[in-house]
Amino acid sequence: NAGVTQTPKFQVLKTGQSMTLQCAQDMNHEYMSWYRQDPGMGLRLIHYSVGAGITDQGEVPNGYNVSRSTTEDFPLRLLSAAPSQTSVYFCASSYDNQFTSTDTQYFGPGTRLTVL
Amino acid sequence: AQSVAQPEDQVNVAEGNPLTVKCTYSVSGNPYLFWYVQYPNRGLQFLLKYITGDNLVKGSYGFEAEFNKSQTSFHLKKPSALVSDSALYFCAVRDPGGSQGNLIFGKGTKLSVKP
Secondary structure (H helix, E strand, O other): OOOEEEEOOEEEEOOOOOEEEEEEEOOOOOEEEEEEEEOOOEEEEEEEEEEOOEEEEOOOOOOEEEOOOOOOEOOEEEOOOOHHHOEEEEEEEEOOOOOOOOOOOEEOOOEEEEEO | OOEEEOOOOEEEEEOOOOEEEOOEEEOOOOOEEEEEEEOOOOOEEEEEEEOOOOOEEEOHHHOEEEEEOOOOEEEEEEOOOOHHHOEEEEEEEEOOOOOOOOOEEOOOEEEEEEO
16 A cells, blocks of 8 residues: 555745645545644644545635545645745545544645745 | 643653653543654654543554543653654544544644754
């Protein structure tokens, strides 16, 4: 298993540009999520999905869109990049989609995004 | 609202000494608690979790954590620190009784182990 993979590893954008961060997992996990990591703020949830065709907002969803057309893929789209979106983005997945789940989340290696 | 606090931004210990990384939580019900570690330029790796049962939980790389319900704490410990333990450590909580069951992460504690 490759686990959770993310592409690209690094990206530099100009303000106003759009792009998609890719996330894929080969573990047949139902639950997938996107976090952003900023210094001194830990990880904050952007969007999550409990299964194909189902997505919902997390703590900081503004400026981001997601879709879940397959179990394996969960892309994150930046509609119009802003400097405030400079961050490290992590995708995560877990087997169970239940909120009461005791499941461990598995994290991808991250995408480091800089918006100029 | 559920929350997690890691009161120390950084913990410094000498190699071979015991280490403790502190975590306190606030949830409405019985919590599910997790510790993750992040090495430089890497994603988060799972260390251990507390769901129910024995208050002392053993995890990867010789780490353990003690759940204390009365103090609402879940401190991470290791009897003898290694230089290779230097990393960023995150505590996280899920409230199974809450309306939104996603993981809530603390801000992280940087552990530095000196030779």
